[in-house]
Amino acid sequence: MQSKFAISDINVFKQKVLNWLKQFSTFCFLDSNQYNSDNEMLIGAGVARLYTSSSEDALTGVQKFIDEKKCWLFGHLGYELATSEKISHSVKEDLLLFPDLFFFEPAIVLRVEAGTLEIIADDPEAVFQSVQQQIPGQNKTGNRTVMVENSIGRDEYITIINQLKAHIQRGDCYEINFCQEFFAKDIEVDPFLLFEELNHISPNPFSGLYRIEDKWLLCASPERFIKKQGHTIISQPIKGTLKRDLLHDGNIMQEQSRLLQSEKDKAENVMVVDLVRNDLSRICKEGSVKVDELFGIYSFPQVHQMISTVSGILRDDTNFADIIDATFPMGSMTGAPKRSVMHLTDRYEKTRRGIFSGALGYLDPNGNFDFNVVIRSLMYNHSTKYLSFQAGGGITIYSDAEKEWEECMVKAKAIKAILGS
Numbered sequence: 569m570q571s572k573f574a575i576s577d578i579n580v581f582k583q584k585v586l587n588w589l590k591q592f593s594t595f596c597f598l599d600s601n602q603y604n605s606d607n608e609m610l611i612g613a614g615v616a617r618l619y620t621s622s623s624e625d626a627l628t629g630v631q632k633f634i635d636e637k638k639c640w641l642f643g644h645l646g647y648e649l650a651t652s653e654k655i656s657h658s659v660k661e662d663l664l665l666f667p668d669l670f671f672f673e674p675a676i677v678l679r680v681e682a683g684t685l686e687i688i689a690d691d692p693e694a695v696f697q698s699v700q701q702q703i704p705g706q707n708k709t710g711n712r713t714v715m716v717e718n719s720i721g722r723d724e725y726i727t728i729i730n731q732l733k734a735h736i737q738r739g740d741c742y743e744i745n746f747c748q749e750f751f752a753k754d755i756e757v758d759p760f761l762l763f764e765e766l767n768h769i770s771p772n773p774f775s776g777l778y779r780i781e782d783k784w785l786l787c788a789s790p791e792r793f794i795k796k797q798g799h800t801i802i803s804q805p806i807k808g809t810l811k812r813d814l815l816h817d818g819n820i821m822q823e824q825s826r827l828l829q830s831e832k833d834k835a836e837n838v839m840v841v842d843l844v845r846n847d848l849s850r851i852c853k854e855g856s857v858k859v860d861e862l863f864g865i866y867s868f869p870q871v872h873q874m875i876s877t878v879s880g881i882l883r884d885d886t887n888f889a890d891i892i893d894a895t896f897p898m899g900s901m902t903g904a905p906k907r908s909v910m911h912l913t914d915r916y917e918k919t920r921r922g923i924f925s926g927a928l929g930y931l932d933p934n935g936n937f938d939f940n941v942v943i944r945s946l947m948y949n950h951s952t953k954y955l956s957f958q959a960g961g962g963i964t965i966y967s968d969a970e971k972e973w974e975e976c977m978v979k980a981k982a983i984k985a986i987l988g989s
Contacts, residue, residue: 578602578608598775599776610930619633621667630889634931640932643929645896645939652893653910665952712987714988717750743839748919789945793941807874810826944979961979
């Protein structure tokens, strides 16, 4: 059954629904922070059925799961998910323990659009009353200092960047996305409180709080990986970042212009656009893939970003597994050519990526879907008491190793701030 209810205050409702979600051991809370008018908030809570796998045939299995029933599904794709771009990832310590692929049909779906809440559940009225009874503002900001460690120190990071540039000079690749991990061991945190603080500091259009039993993702992503609407598929890779000067925000146009004029950032962006065009051409009708926007500059609370949009018309026989197989992992988190740089990141990065630089999102009953890129995110495993986040950037022949380090620190700043680090 489904019913609709009016919402008078979206921010109060958000606090109430987060409190209501505490009763569920598995849920997905997606928040566009009002950037997206179609789905301002989308929530799946409780498990009616699920599919999870880290095997080589995970995509085949999840397609069978999708085909069983037309319904809402929520879940994630991990970076190491086996696709046609298969490489043999080396074994690295993993204390977060997210599976490579996880999807669940929720017992309850809540969708907020234009001040209206739609509830799909056995008893929508009871669900609405349960949410309304929650007391907003119960999660209070606490004083904390989490001692965050780097997997790579500054000097080693700069050395690795120069080694990667040497690979580019030799023609091994054109661009490579390199990431490092920040982590804390033996730590206990309140994921709800941390997410509210992260979403307050960095309210981005593809944010989410995601729980699978003891595993948590707190996501403040500005980037869409891929969206399907009818027969149209779009991808919006981000390459190009400039720290926003909040003390002198009157210079916003000047800062945006600086980013637009950056040859290094444009080189990164156009390479990933070409990669996305190539990926989409494998599943789209001939001649339909096009660049809708190149080098678009968009401002967010912490940074300015260079975002391009690529779209295409899907072939009639294309399903979800086909689309993911052709496009994942996303080019903005690998580089070009994709397979070569995945080998290099596996060689030079110290830690497993897991759900980081994977994708979180949903499929609706009509087969449409929308997935983000898991960046600007905290990962936490309550059982292992391990807290982690990663940051990095695209390396090209134009990259300055010290500036790459600084960009990495800028991207990590919002998360470090809420940890008191």
